[in-house]
Amino acid sequence: MSGSIQAPAIDARGITRVYKAKPTDVTALAGIDLEVAPGEFFGLLGPNGAGKTTLIKILTTLLLPSSGSARIFGFDVATETKKIRRIMNMVAGGEQSGYGILEAREQLWMFSQFYGLGAREGWRRVDELIDAVGLGEQRNQRVSTLSTGQRQKMNFARGLLNDPWVFFLDEPTLGLDVSAARSVRELMVGWRAAVPGRTVLLTTHYMAEADELCERIAIVDRGRILAIGSPAELKRRVQRESIFRLELDRLSGGPGGLARLPGVISAVAAIDATKDGEAPTRQTVVINLVLREDSALAGVVAALDGLGAHIVALAKSEPSLEDVFVELVGRGFEEDDRDEADPMRRAGPADRAPVEPHEAGQPDPGEEV
């Protein structure tokens, strides 16, 4: 099958990936089924070692699956690599690609030549993208002198040089400060929104990032997809009751009466002394209300009106994606950052080839051009 307008942006069926290793083989992916629609902002959420990066390597044609198949807009990742490479791009967090001796503008131009742009067209596109990602002041600065955040913006511009239809982002905000991470997230959203059909596959282990950006999320652990759905759908999986936090000006008789209302599971009161400086200025009553479903709230509000209590604040408590993960996996992210299954993340600086001594007169390998 070749590409089709009707095809999903990403269609993976039964993907497994096993790395030969000693003493035992490493199973990075253990049967992944995934379908991402054109135009979707899809997230793969999981701890280090979950297999997210391995899946991206397969989808970007850099790695073959041990079994199973995957297609990008209908093109097979095993046999139609060139076609896929023309319509996709990828950016990884902490990416150090390129050559430090070049200026940011020059480096991007070099990459533009690899992605099918002509010489002049490349310069024009590079200048546009440099301005768009906010690197105008650094355009003539050497790559080796860019900060981590600036470098990642440059990487992001590189990823957009060929106007990809599918953009793979592998932990793109890894190691960035809050401001730089926000900036990169805004760029992702802005780029995707500009043309319908553009698809983003984002891997991250930042829960809030996935929650903020993704229309659907797959929670991945140890090479398997544990759950898939929109952030709201995933949260609903772990929230079987509706939980509200009610703040009232007063509540005569206590919350016992509320607890007996239809649909109310429990109502627990707490006093919240809100202070203005040192002196308490007013007192409110805070009720943690657990309902069978949201509709039971109407009865509570009516009852409060009858009791003469006024609602000062009302907030629905929602579980976080971390709660979802804990529910599904039985442990939190932090407990599993041991990089057990994902070789891409396991290869830390200590595993990398050491910078070898180099012969006098030869360029330093680190600055090799």
Added chain:
Amino acid sequence: MAAPGVVQPTPGPVTAPGLRVFVGRPTASPQEAANWTRRQVWANNLHSIVGRAYPRVRGLTREPSWLVFQMLLPFLTTSSFVFVYRALDAPPAYIGFVVIGGAMTAFWLNVVWMMAAQLYWEKDQGNLELYFAAPMNVMSVLVGMAVGGLVMSSTRAISIMFIATVVFGVSFSISQWALLIAVFVLTLAALYGFGMMLASLFVMWGREAFHLTQLMTEPVYFVSGLNFPVGRLGFIGALAIALIPLAVGLDAMRQLAFVSTGPTGTPEPWVEALILVAMTAIFIGLARWLLHSMEERARREGRLTVRWR
């Protein structure tokens, strides 16, 4: 086709001036964008050659101190051999042999360090996977590296030739200019073809590439006769002429640049030119095949994209 539970996205407003660029080059569909004409494919490969050569050419002017090291140090090595030959009252042509050898050293070092070992370093820097994920033929990257390396090394080679010729008063006696130029070009083609082939091999051998590079440098200097006529090595010299482009090219150039030296015990220059043609075809063909094999093996084993493998 939408995934279950997913509302088909609609384009958002692109209001911020900086974001308008994100609209980019419009293509109607991914399928249209994926299907390139043959012309587009060729253009992409040619542009990629220029793109990969660019950092090497740009690097020449960016760090001028590099030029001093690249010219001064080899000149000192060449000078030491010149003084030895002078002390031994060797024929004057031997001084010229050393100067040509010194100039060609630049190309050989470039091939070994910046061609053969380059893909290995590119892998370590994270560039290799970006090259493979780009739509061009990766041979373009190797050719671009070679073109950039040629420009870099030519600067050094020409400088050594010029300075040594002036300082030591080398007098060339050239009778066949056309053949000399052809042999020079063929030597470079074969040499860089050899480097392209090694690049593919080295990346499969991983971090041992560095040691292999070290292992190759000096023996090739020796058997190629960089500082003496290779004919003096007898059978080893003949073997080198048959296998190592530097040895055969250097010998042919010496025969053509110093016709007065008489028989060298090696094949005629035109025969050596044919050997170079064969070498060029074989090395570039092998490089292409190895690169393709390497990519397939790397995709199967994760060798290119997984740094620890």
